[in-house]
Amino acid sequence: MSDASWQIRPETPADDAAVEALNAASFGPGRFAKSAYRLREGVDPVAGLGFVATSGGQLLGSVRFWPIRVGGHEELLLGPLAVRGDQRGKGIGIALMQAGIDAAKLGPWRGILLVGDEPYYAKVGFSRLPPGRVRFAGPVDERRMLGLSLKGGEMLTVSGQIRRARIDDANCADSAGLG
Ligand SMILES: CC(C)(COP(=O)(O)OP(=O)(O)OC[C@H]1O[C@@H](n2cnc3c(N)ncnc32)[C@H](O)[C@@H]1OP(=O)(O)O)[C@@H](O)C(=O)NCCC(=O)NCCS
DSSP states (O other): OEETTEEEEEOOGGGHHHHHHHHHHHHOGGGGGSHHHHHHTTOOOOTTOOEEEEETTEEEEEEEEEEEEETTEEEEEEEEEEEOGGGTTSSHHHHHHHHHHHHHTTSSOSEEEEESOHHHHGGGTOEEOOTTSEEOSSOOOGGGEEEEESSSSGGGTOOEEEEESOOSOGGGTTTSSOO
């Protein structure tokens, strides 16, 4: 999706530095302490599910997805999702998520989890998970734990501890105790 002034396309390795800078500007250093971030620590994002919004070669927004394990299955964690401060409210965030969701539907995953504001993520189909069904290792407000089923209704029935899917960076092997 795009309008006349911006386009959505798959992320490439050349986008990495700009995406990292956008996430740092959008979330600040506090992002490293969040439970969702710790599930990403030492794990690479899912190749093929990262998308960027650009205009004239400039990065306006980015979404990435991480693999996680829930109840013995690999599923997806959405985020970080960020849109440059001066470009918000134009539909870029929704378009980025929709591109990622459409691509994820072609893969093996049953669903996508995230921690965020339900009124926003409901715009692309997320809804609150039943309380107590899935657990993060760290503190998370249950009202912000949302899920989206990619195939049928499976995401609403998943249960268990959410863990890191694997460890790609051996330096992080035991740093979060989530593996
Ligand atoms: C959240 C964020 C990605 C939204 O991007 P965006 O491109 O401005 O969003 P869109 O233009 O696609 O959607 C805008 C719509 O969502 C609504 N919206 C935006 N943030 C919302 C929120 N937190 N709760 C409810 N609604 C929200 C807007 O009011 C607007 O509604 P409308 O279409 O009815 O007018 C952007 O504000 C951002 O980067 N924020 C900082 C980083 C962040 O918090 N990321 C999300 C957590 S991972």
